[in-house]
Every structure is written in structure tokens, then in C-alpha cells.
Amino acid sequence: MDWDIVIGIETHVQLRTKSKQFSGASIKYGSEPNSQACLISLAYPGVLPVLNKESVNSAIRFGLAIDADIASKSIFARKNYFYPDLPKGYQISQFELPIVGKGKLSIDINGNSKDIRILRAHLEEDAGKSTHGVIDGKSGIDLNRAGTPLLEIVTEPDMSSAEEAVTYAKKLHDLVQWIGICDGNMQEGSFRCDVNVSVKKKGSDILGTRREIKNLNSFRFIKQAVDYEVNWQIDRLEDGKKIEQATILFNPESGETKSMRSKEEANDYRYFPDPDLLPLVISDEDISEIKKLMPELPGEMKLRFEKDLGLSTYDAEGITSSRDVTQYFLKLIDLGANAKLSANWILGNLFSKLKDKDLNILNSPILPKQLSTLINRIDDNTISNNAAKRVFENLWNNSKKEVDLIIDELGLKQISDSNEIDVIVDEVLKNNLAMIEEFKSGKDKAFNALVGQVMKASKGKANPAQVSSILKEKISK
Amino acid sequence: MLNLSLKELSQALEKKEFTSVELTQFFLNRIKKLNPSLNAFITVDEARSLAMAEKSDQIIQAGKKSILTGIPIAQKDIFCSEGWRTTCGSKMLENFISPYDSTVIHKFNDVGAVNIGKTNMDEFAMGSSNETSYFGPVKNPWALDCVPGGSSGGSAVAVAARLAPAATGTDTGGSIRQPASLCGFTGLKPTYGLVSRYGMIAFASSLDQAGPMAISAEDCALMLNVMTGHDEQDSTSLNRKKENYSNSIDKKIDGLKIGIPKEFFEEGLSSDVEKVIEEALKYYEKLGAKIVNISLPNNYLSIPAYYVIAPAEASSNLSRYDGVRYGHRAKEYDDLIDMYFKTRQEGFGDEVKRRILIGTYVLSAGYFDAYYLKAQKIRRLISNDFKSAYEKCDLIMGPSAPSVAFKSGEKQEDPLAMYMQDVFTISTNLAGLPAMSIPAGFVNELPVGLQLIGNHFEEAKILNAAHIYQKNTDWHLQHPKGID
Amino acid sequence: MSINKEEIKKIAHLARINVSQTEVDQVEKKLVGILALIEKMQKVNTNSIEPMSHALDINQPLREDKVTAKDIRDKSLDLAPHSEQSLFIVPQVIE
Incomplete structure (x- = not known):
């Protein structure tokens, strides 16, 4: 039987603020346990939350980036449950009336x-962290992370394959970095x-029962987990068994998904508006202030590249597919490289090399400065396209070297001096009289062979x- | 020292008639003598209080005193005070030494007031008789077999028995005004948001409000001048200009329109108390006020709405007491969940548990709309009643409590009867209005309080009306026998 | 609407409040009483009424994004019933 796959994703994006969502404690990663657990993170009796302005601004930026409705009034609610890393016994979240409404990401x-x-x-x-087995049979609670600002982004179930899920996750991951609200450190x-x-x-039209794979923090895991889960569900259904709604974990070592021990209280979180926090009101003026500070978004940039730099739609799409690629590209342009050639080299040779080595463009062994020089040398006829490919290979393997040095060492500099070429052509013509006759009798191939001889020489x-224009000129004399 | 007002104490300190250390020692001695029978204080720390007094004397010596410098104030044990044990009347926090100061405590410290001790209270402020405290019941100094009211019962008795010149309290459903009525002194619950809640241990966040408890309206105004002010640490704190409540306290009240809600004089009010209130209202007429009949048609719904909203918020506010980071943890348990159960079983008293259960129930799946949402709508109706009423009058008056102090143990096993104690006070918490109780007479030698309710931010108007009454009467100066 | 023993057990579990077999009758009696008191609300028509969460109609203030909190780790670990290696220690959390 054939099956449709239906995937929706909820992403927890940690906002790139200095302090926590509701307190002045630092959110720096990797500090000594509990050194960033302030009075409020610890939920001491009597402490109260006050909302971080920067995280509100971040949410608005995200809303603008996905062309979403930004709520003029949103409400904070308490999600109540007991867990040792949840100090208040409730998480402050938004339930009805979230700050960002419907939008889209293509x-x-x-x-x-x-x-x-x-x-x-x-x-x-965010909640704190529990580490297990610090002491035998016990867990240790570190509340440094408790209260860290998160933006939870929820899609409709619009993805229909693991590839789509990964593509969406990558695109979102890129966007939140592009607009500067998340450091993207997975x-x-x-x-x-x-x-x-x-x-x-x-x-x-009837949706199947869904299972939620929790907390995937790599694109590879998303792919593996979804693939495994889809197969598991299909096998089960084809065996005539039922799927039960469940929260599951992915084990990267086994590549399998496994149901979490079912939480005893079946999700009765008793949400209600947090009486310690008032309605968050965002005016049109607030939004337009933030709009002014927004970077150019990928879509806008793509159109600009087509219009101003003459890139093809395909190239412009590729170049703006991720912030890192765009930045690499823009560096080439800044260094004076031809835009079309730059796009071709990035999307062609560079991408295929990076893919082979599973590298991000940020970690490319060939630096923008090197590639821009290489492109400039093609552009000013110093080297041929073929020679450039050899230089590129060389750069990839000996990344430190100067482009011009490699060109010299490999002796790839093109001869563009017509006198010099004249001499070689004359020599070749003198030794290949038969070929000239063939060409004159109508065999075009003979001309290509002559060009080949000159190139060889x-x-x-x-x-x-x-070469070809000088040859033509001389033969026709 | 015993019967001086805050203003008089302040002047005496200024004139060096006595020092803050002497004054503090005087009240510490009274506490030592009388607290064993009254149980008004949970924590007294002579050394700490005297050290504060010494510092205050230095400020006075340096000529830098403000009005409350050097004056001992009793603090309800709901206010976190750095270095002091802060219990909220619960076993859960029996050994909790607060690592920080609440804003209220901070403000009193800032002006050099002396913390004379932490007063007893109903556990987590849940109660109207001060019988739910883990640290034992508080006795009413007017009749030791009677309750002082609650939840600020310890502070109430500290003021009534002159164990301190003044005290702080908190009022979620009447916890300042009802004990003020039952113990015969003056207590004010300000507009919600006027006094910061930061560091004040939460019972029901949208209703809790701190206020002063003192002998007179004049003293309450001096206390309020210190306690109010915008606090960036409390999102619900009002950002408005600080007022001086003493400035207009002596204004004439000619033509003041006093609204009398007929619903406050229907069932539930004891006829003896009713008579005292009617006398007081007549007296206001004599002072130049006009009586206007008004109606608060939804007042009967205030107790139902309150007993949804307050427990709901409380059930969530009290989830943090889990034995993980501070406070009580059960000695023995099998696993994590057992630790939670045993810790909370041992740490909370019956009334607190009851309210947590009710609160959990009304928020749980399937009941939220019928209870919580409904109660919030009723809350709007109650608030709207007041809005219409204030189109017809300047202040609303009526009884603070339905009866005088009742016998200890009398209502302990009957939560519903206990809840009715707040039938006249709860609606103002729901609407966020300022309200006050002032002594207005006696029934069988037990005090009766008159309640004055103002529109939002009209503390000055309430204090003015109360002060004019107190200038012409001496009910507020009566004090119980056997405390001298 | 009223509450039964089954529901009491459910909410007691949610609230981590132990209601033993011997207490459940007492608790039920008292909760039923309180709920009966609350029940008065149901007769009131509130269809067009907007719920009121806060006493005053004001908006949420925002805090500048600055690190202002002090490191109180030593104090907080001291206050804990059980701490070791700078962590708050609890019985093993089972995922």
C-alpha cells in the first residue's frame, strides 16, 4: 500500500539575549552549575517576573521575517507541572493569544x-538541566538554563518527507540567524x-495518529529519526496494528525512536493567564521601529541580485539560500569579483567540494579572498577556465598559498601577446601544410586540430x- | 512611649527625649512579656533589631532623620527580609532564612525604621482567624478566648496590644481590614499595584496587596508614604507619581457623599454590629457628609468568584514548594514523586491543602470555562458595580466584618462559615480598590470596624475621611485591658 | 457540578498533595461544600462579559536586556535540603 507522510515541526529557538526571559541573570553557556541561578531562576518565595524587552523585539523580528500577524495584545500563561528542573512548578509560556500569529516560510x-x-x-x-548519576541513584539539578528566553515556532503539518522536514529546519535555522535572533548553535x-x-x-483526507519526536538537535538526526519513525508506523499499520499518540525520543546511537515512559498525568497542564504578568501590548509604531532595523531578508535580496547583478533566478536563489553563502558571495563582490562568475564558482565547484567533505561554507578551506582573486584572473584573461580549475584544486589542497603564486608555479599564465602567438602559429602552419589543405577543401575538423597543435605548442x-582568430587570419591569406 | 502616635514618637526621637535603642528595647520588653500569651510574633531577634536601632540613632544624631527613622515596625512574616527567618506561617518555610529583602522591607530599611520582629499569620495568608498558622493561633487581646481575625492576625495583635507602634499586613480578601475590625485599630488596603509585591510571598497574585496597620489614619498615612512607589521588579506595580498622604488628611469633609450599599446590610450582618455602623454613619452626617443609598448588586457573587480565583492562583503559586531548592523536605521517601508527596503532605496545613486542591480542580481540563473563566467574568461584573456606584458617591461605607471577634475554634472545622468573614471585604480585592477599616464602637466590649472604600487611587480621600472621624471620636484610642 | 472521590484523587495527584484513603471522605465533604458555594455563579448570565484577569487595565512593562543579577550560588546551595557538586540533589529523575 502507498502512504502519505505528514510532518509538523515545533522548534525551540533560544533567543540571543544577554539576560533571561524574566530576570537579570546571564544566559551564558557553559558556566559553573547554578552560578547563573538568580533569585528568580530559583523561584524563591515572593520573587516576580519582568519581561525582557529584547526577546519581545526578537519575536517581532521573526514575525516580520515570515510575514506573520504580530499580535497587538498577547498574553502570558502558566503551564503547570512538577519537575525538579522546573523551579516554579510552572513554565511561563503563551497559550491563547501568542505574540506571533500565522505566517509562512517557503x-x-x-x-x-x-x-x-x-x-x-x-x-x-526554558527549564533547567537534570544530570543523572552524579551521585548513585540521584539526579543533580543545574538551574543556569532555567528562564532562558525561547521562541517556540509551530508549523502546520505541511511537510511530507524527511527531506522536506530537514529543508524546513535548515531554512528556519538560517533565517533566525539571518535576522540575528539566535546564535544557531545546535x-x-x-x-x-x-x-x-x-x-x-x-x-x-483522514490524518493518522501522530507521534512526537522530542528534542532533535541536528539535521541528520531529524532525517534519521523521521525515516525510522515513518517506517515503524507504516510497518505497524500494515500489520493491522494501531498507532497510539505518544511522545518519543530518538536514540542517535541505535538510530531508533522509542516511546518515553508515559507521563502519569495525561497532559493536564492547567494553563491560565499568569497574574504576575500583564497583557503585552505592541503598537504599530513599535513594529515599524523594528522594521527599520531589520536586515534585508533573503527574498528581497534574491530579487535585488537578479535585478542589479544580473544573476539568473536559479543562481540568485542558490546564493540567498543561506546567510553564510550570501555572506561569502558578498565578500567576493566586495573584493571586486564578477558577480555572475562568483555565483557560478560558489554554486558549482565550491559547493560540490564542500558537499564531498560535508563542510559548511564558513569552514571552506578556500577563503573568499582567494576565490575572488581566482575569479579576477579568469576575468582579466590571465588564466583560462581550465587552468582556473587546476588552481582551484590546488587551493583546496594547499589552502594557504597565494593564487598568483600557484598560477606562476604551475605556469598557467595565458599567453595573450599576439606577437608571441604569431610566432607559434607560424611554426605550426609550417609543419602542417597537409592540414591546411584539408581545411581549405572543406574539412572543418582540420581547423580544430590546428588550434590543438597551437595550444600544445x-x-x-x-x-x-x-589563437583561433590569428589562425583564421593567416590561413585565409 | 506606649501610646504615642508615630508622629509623636518621631518628634520625641528628634528632640532626643529617648533614643531608638531605648524605644526598641521598650517594645522588645513588651513583646517578651506579652507575646507568650498572645503569640503575635513568630520571630523576634533582639540583637538584630537593636543593631538596626543603633544605626538609626546614628542617622538621627547626624540630623538626617526622616519621619519613621528609629521607629520599630512589626513586619508580617510574609515579607522576605534578608537574614531573617521568613516563614509565611508555614512549616514549609520553618527554617527559611531569606536571602533577600522584599521591596516593602527595603523601603522601611531605607528610611531607618527598625524591624521589631516578624508577626504571626495564617499559613500562606489563607485564613480569617489566624488559626491556620503552623506556629499556633494568635489570641485577641480584647478577649484571649477569641480570634484576632486573619490572615494578618499577628500584626493586628502587635498593634492592638501595643507590642509595636505600627505594623505591616497584606490583604488578599480582607486580611488587613477584618483583623483591624476584630482588634480595634486602623488598617488600610491600598489600590492594587500601589505597593510593590516583590518579595511578598504570593497567595493570590492578582489580589494580594500590602498595607499599613496602625492606631490611627494619620499613622497609616505616614506608613503608606513609605510603602508606596513604582517598583521595576514587579510588573503589576503602578507607575505613577508618588503621593504624600499626610498632606490632605485634615481637609474638611463637608458635602462628602457617602454611598451605603444596601447589600452590606442584608443577611449575614449581626444586628449589634449593624447598630454600631449606623451610629458611625450618623456621626459622619453630623460631620457634614451626605448619605447616598447605592447598590452593589453582584456583591453576593464575590465569595464564589474569590474562592475560584484565589485558590486557582494559589495552587500554582505554591507549586514551588517542592523540597528541591529550599524549605522543608521530607526525611524519608522512596523516589522523586514520593518526595514531592511527603514533602508537601508534611509542609502544608489542611486549609492550604484544601485550597490547592480546589484551585487545581477549577483549572483542570474540562472545568476551566465553568469555573475559572466564569469567575473572571463575575469579577468584571463586581468591578462594574463599583464603577456605577462611584458615579453617585465619593466613598462607600459599611461594616468591615459581619461580626465581632468570635471564639477560637468556633469556625475552624467549618470552612464555609469562616469564608463568610470576608463577605464585605472581598469585592474590593476583586476590583482592586483601596479600602480601610477604622474602629467605630464596641459590642460586648469587643471592637467593631467601619469600612471605608474608595475609588482607585483615592487613598487620600479615605484617609482624610477616616482622620476627620478620628479627630472627633476616640474609638481608635481605646485599648484592651491587661496590656499596660 | 460536584466532585467525586475519583476526581479528588486525580487532582491530588496533579497537585502532589497526598489524600489518604482515610482522609478522602473528609476532604470530599469539605470540597463539595466549597464547590456548592461557588456554584452560585452558574446562574448568572455572563455571555457578553469580558473576563477580568487583572485589577487594573494596564500593560506589561519591559525590562532592558541587561545582566543585573548577582551570583548567589553559595547562598542558594546552602539553603537547599541537599546539594553536592554545586547541584541540587534529588532522587533519580526517570525520563
């Missing part, structure tokens, strides 16, 4: 654009995805365009 799937609808994004606070947990997966009979350094 992703590129095999060259086609697909809109993923964002249902909502709301502000909340190892440190700054970007974590809960992925809801269900399957249904192909074409059916110049050890590949002659400018091919010049």
Missing part, C-alpha cells in the same frame, strides 16, 4: 518552491526541534580565442 524542494505555513510563534522560558541546544510524524493512506598557455 522552502526549495528540487528547484520548486513550497510554502510551509507557520501556525504561531510564542515566547516562553550543539549547545540553541535550536531544537520536536517533530510530529504521522502517516495516512495515499490521498486520504604553447603548453596550453595561449589564449584559445586569440
Whole structure:
């Protein structure tokens, strides 16, 4: 039987603020345990929350970036449950009336654009961390992370494959960094995805029961977890068994998903408006102030590149696919490299190398300065395209070297001096009279062979365009 | 020293008639003598109080005193005070030494007032008789077999028995005004948000408000001048210009329109108390005020709405007492969940548990709309009643409590009867209005309080009306026998 | 609407309040009484009424994003019933 896969994602984005969501404690990563647990993080009797302005601004930035409604009035609510790393016994979150409403993020799937609808994004606070086994049979609680500002971004179930889920996650990961609201550090947990997966009979309108894979903090894990989970669900259904709604964890070592021990209280979080926090009111003026400070968004930049730099739609899309790629590209342009050539080299040779080595462009062994010099040398006819590829290989392997030095060492400099080429052409013509006759009798191939001879004689350094025009001129005399 | 007002004490300190240390020692001695029978204080720390007094004497010597410098104030044990044990009347916090000062304490420290001790209270401020305290019941100095009211019962008795010149209290549903009525002194609950809640241990966050408890309206004004002010640490703190409540306290009240809600004189009010209140109102007429009949048609819904909203908020506010980071933790337990259960079983008293259960119930899935949302709508109706009423009058007056002090133990096993104690006070908490109780007479030698309710921010008007009454009467100067 | 023993056990669990078999009758009696008191609300028509969460109609103030809190770790660990290695220690948390 054929199945449709239905995926929705909830992402916890840690906001790049200095202090916590509701207190003046630092959110720096990796500090001594509990050294950033202030009176409020510890939920001492009598302490009260006051909302961080920067996280509100971050949420507004995100709302603007996905073209969403930003609520003129939003409400903070308490989500009540007991857990040792949740000091108040409730998490402050938003339930009804979140700060960011419906929006969308478009992703590129095999060259086609697909809109993923964002249902909502709301502000909340992170919990602390429990470490197990510090002392035998006990857990240790570190509240440094408790109260860290989060923006939870919730999609509609619009993705239909692991690839789409990963593409969406990557795009979102890139966007939140692009607009400067998150450092994107996935190892440190700054970007974590809960992925809801269900399957249904192909074409059916009836959604299957979903299971939620919690806390995935790498794109690879998202792919592996979704693939595993989809197969598991399909196998089960094809065996005539039922799927029960569940919260599950992905084990990267086994590559399997596993149901968490079911929480005894079946999700009765008793949400109610937090009486310690008043309605958050955002005016149109607040929004337009923030709009002024927004960086140019990928979509806007793509149009500009097409219009002003003459990039093709395909190239402009590729170059703006991620903030890191765009920044790499813009550095080349700043260094005077030709825009079209830059786009070609990044999306072509550089991307294929990076992909081979599973590297981010940020960690490219070839620096923007080197690639821009290389492109300039093609552009000013110092080297041929083929020679450039050799230089590129060389750069990739000996990243420290100057481009011009490699060109010299490999002797790749093109001969563009017509006198020099004249001499070589004359020599070649003198030794290949038969070929000239063939050409004159109508065999075009003979001309290409002559060009080849000249190139060979110049050890590949002659400018091919010049060679062919001089040849033509001399033969026709 | 015993019967001087705050102003008189301040003047005496200024004139060096006595020092703050002498004054503090005087009240510490009274506490030593009388507290064993009254149980008004949970924590007394002579050394700390005297050290504060010494510092205050230095400020006075340096000529830098302000009005409350050097004056001992009793602090309800709901206010976190750095270095002091702060229990909130609960076993849960029996050994909790607060690592920080609440804003209220901070403000008193700032002006050099002396903390004379932490007063007894109903556990987590839940009660109207001060019988739910883990540290034992507080006795009413007018009749030791009677309750002092609650939840600020310890502060009430500290003022009434002159164990301190003045005290702080908090009022979520009447916890300043009802004990003021039952113990015969003056107590004010300000407009919600006027006094910062930071560091004041939360019972029901949207209703809790701190206020002064003292002999007279004049003293309450002096206390309020210190306690109010915007606090950036409390999101619900009002950002408005600080007022001086003493400035207009002596204004004539000619033509003051006093609204009398008929609902305050219907069922529930004891007829003896009713007579005293009517006398007081007649007296106001003599002082130039006009009586206007008004109606608060939804007042009967205030107790139902309150007993949804307050427990709901409390159930969540009290979740932090889990034995993980501070406070009580059970000695023996099998696992994490058992630790939670045993810790909270041992740490909370019956009334607190009852309210946590009610609060959890009304917020739980399937009941939220019928209870919590409904109560919030009723809250709006009650608030609207007051809005209409203030179109017809300047102040509203009526009884503070339905009866005089009742016998200890009398209502302890009957929560519903206990809850009715606040039938005249709760609606103002729901609406966030300022309200006051002042002594207005006696029934069987037990004091009766008159309640004055103002519109939002009209503390000055209430204090003015109370002061004019107190200038012409001496009910507030009566004090119980056997405390001299 | 009223509460039964089953529901009392459910909410007691949610609230981490132990209600033993011997107490449950007493608790039920008292809670039923309180709920009966609350029940008066249900007769009132509140269809067009906006719920009121706060006493005053004011908006949430915002805090500048600055680190202002002091490190109180030593004090906070001292106050804890059980702390070791700078952590608050509890019985093993089972995921």
C-alpha cells in the first residue's frame, strides 16, 4: 500500500539575549552549575517576573521575517507541572493569544518552491538541566538554563518527507540567524526541534495518529529519526496494528525512536493567564521601529541580485539560500569579483567540494579572498577556465598559498601577446601544410586540430580565442 | 512611649527625649512579656533589631532623620527580609532564612525604621482567624478566648496590644481590614499595584496587596508614604507619581457623599454590629457628609468568584514548594514523586491543602470555562458595580466584618462559615480598590470596624475621611485591658 | 457540578498533595461544600462579559536586556535540603 507522510515541526529557538526571559541573570553557556541561578531562576518565595524587552523585539523580528500577524495584545500563561528542573512548578509560556500569529516560510524542494505555513510563534522560558548519576541513584539539578528566553515556532503539518522536514529546519535555522535572533548553535541546544510524524493512506483526507519526536538537535538526526519513525508506523499499520499518540525520543546511537515512559498525568497542564504578568501590548509604531532595523531578508535580496547583478533566478536563489553563502558571495563582490562568475564558482565547484567533505561554507578551506582573486584572473584573461580549475584544486589542497603564486608555479599564465602567438602559429602552419589543405577543401575538423597543435605548442598557455582568430587570419591569406 | 502616635514618637526621637535603642528595647520588653500569651510574633531577634536601632540613632544624631527613622515596625512574616527567618506561617518555610529583602522591607530599611520582629499569620495568608498558622493561633487581646481575625492576625495583635507602634499586613480578601475590625485599630488596603509585591510571598497574585496597620489614619498615612512607589521588579506595580498622604488628611469633609450599599446590610450582618455602623454613619452626617443609598448588586457573587480565583492562583503559586531548592523536605521517601508527596503532605496545613486542591480542580481540563473563566467574568461584573456606584458617591461605607471577634475554634472545622468573614471585604480585592477599616464602637466590649472604600487611587480621600472621624471620636484610642 | 472521590484523587495527584484513603471522605465533604458555594455563579448570565484577569487595565512593562543579577550560588546551595557538586540533589529523575 502507498502512504502519505505528514510532518509538523515545533522548534525551540533560544533567543540571543544577554539576560533571561524574566530576570537579570546571564544566559551564558557553559558556566559553573547554578552560578547563573538568580533569585528568580530559583523561584524563591515572593520573587516576580519582568519581561525582557529584547526577546519581545526578537519575536517581532521573526514575525516580520515570515510575514506573520504580530499580535497587538498577547498574553502570558502558566503551564503547570512538577519537575525538579522546573523551579516554579510552572513554565511561563503563551497559550491563547501568542505574540506571533500565522505566517509562512517557503522552502526549495528540487528547484520548486513550497510554502510551509507557520501556525504561531510564542515566547516562553526554558527549564533547567537534570544530570543523572552524579551521585548513585540521584539526579543533580543545574538551574543556569532555567528562564532562558525561547521562541517556540509551530508549523502546520505541511511537510511530507524527511527531506522536506530537514529543508524546513535548515531554512528556519538560517533565517533566525539571518535576522540575528539566535546564535544557531545546535550543539549547545540553541535550536531544537520536536517533530510530529504521522502517516495516512495515499490521498486520504483522514490524518493518522501522530507521534512526537522530542528534542532533535541536528539535521541528520531529524532525517534519521523521521525515516525510522515513518517506517515503524507504516510497518505497524500494515500489520493491522494501531498507532497510539505518544511522545518519543530518538536514540542517535541505535538510530531508533522509542516511546518515553508515559507521563502519569495525561497532559493536564492547567494553563491560565499568569497574574504576575500583564497583557503585552505592541503598537504599530513599535513594529515599524523594528522594521527599520531589520536586515534585508533573503527574498528581497534574491530579487535585488537578479535585478542589479544580473544573476539568473536559479543562481540568485542558490546564493540567498543561506546567510553564510550570501555572506561569502558578498565578500567576493566586495573584493571586486564578477558577480555572475562568483555565483557560478560558489554554486558549482565550491559547493560540490564542500558537499564531498560535508563542510559548511564558513569552514571552506578556500577563503573568499582567494576565490575572488581566482575569479579576477579568469576575468582579466590571465588564466583560462581550465587552468582556473587546476588552481582551484590546488587551493583546496594547499589552502594557504597565494593564487598568483600557484598560477606562476604551475605556469598557467595565458599567453595573450599576439606577437608571441604569431610566432607559434607560424611554426605550426609550417609543419602542417597537409592540414591546411584539408581545411581549405572543406574539412572543418582540420581547423580544430590546428588550434590543438597551437595550444600544445604553447603548453596550453595561449589564449584559445586569440589563437583561433590569428589562425583564421593567416590561413585565409 | 506606649501610646504615642508615630508622629509623636518621631518628634520625641528628634528632640532626643529617648533614643531608638531605648524605644526598641521598650517594645522588645513588651513583646517578651506579652507575646507568650498572645503569640503575635513568630520571630523576634533582639540583637538584630537593636543593631538596626543603633544605626538609626546614628542617622538621627547626624540630623538626617526622616519621619519613621528609629521607629520599630512589626513586619508580617510574609515579607522576605534578608537574614531573617521568613516563614509565611508555614512549616514549609520553618527554617527559611531569606536571602533577600522584599521591596516593602527595603523601603522601611531605607528610611531607618527598625524591624521589631516578624508577626504571626495564617499559613500562606489563607485564613480569617489566624488559626491556620503552623506556629499556633494568635489570641485577641480584647478577649484571649477569641480570634484576632486573619490572615494578618499577628500584626493586628502587635498593634492592638501595643507590642509595636505600627505594623505591616497584606490583604488578599480582607486580611488587613477584618483583623483591624476584630482588634480595634486602623488598617488600610491600598489600590492594587500601589505597593510593590516583590518579595511578598504570593497567595493570590492578582489580589494580594500590602498595607499599613496602625492606631490611627494619620499613622497609616505616614506608613503608606513609605510603602508606596513604582517598583521595576514587579510588573503589576503602578507607575505613577508618588503621593504624600499626610498632606490632605485634615481637609474638611463637608458635602462628602457617602454611598451605603444596601447589600452590606442584608443577611449575614449581626444586628449589634449593624447598630454600631449606623451610629458611625450618623456621626459622619453630623460631620457634614451626605448619605447616598447605592447598590452593589453582584456583591453576593464575590465569595464564589474569590474562592475560584484565589485558590486557582494559589495552587500554582505554591507549586514551588517542592523540597528541591529550599524549605522543608521530607526525611524519608522512596523516589522523586514520593518526595514531592511527603514533602508537601508534611509542609502544608489542611486549609492550604484544601485550597490547592480546589484551585487545581477549577483549572483542570474540562472545568476551566465553568469555573475559572466564569469567575473572571463575575469579577468584571463586581468591578462594574463599583464603577456605577462611584458615579453617585465619593466613598462607600459599611461594616468591615459581619461580626465581632468570635471564639477560637468556633469556625475552624467549618470552612464555609469562616469564608463568610470576608463577605464585605472581598469585592474590593476583586476590583482592586483601596479600602480601610477604622474602629467605630464596641459590642460586648469587643471592637467593631467601619469600612471605608474608595475609588482607585483615592487613598487620600479615605484617609482624610477616616482622620476627620478620628479627630472627633476616640474609638481608635481605646485599648484592651491587661496590656499596660 | 460536584466532585467525586475519583476526581479528588486525580487532582491530588496533579497537585502532589497526598489524600489518604482515610482522609478522602473528609476532604470530599469539605470540597463539595466549597464547590456548592461557588456554584452560585452558574446562574448568572455572563455571555457578553469580558473576563477580568487583572485589577487594573494596564500593560506589561519591559525590562532592558541587561545582566543585573548577582551570583548567589553559595547562598542558594546552602539553603537547599541537599546539594553536592554545586547541584541540587534529588532522587533519580526517570525520563
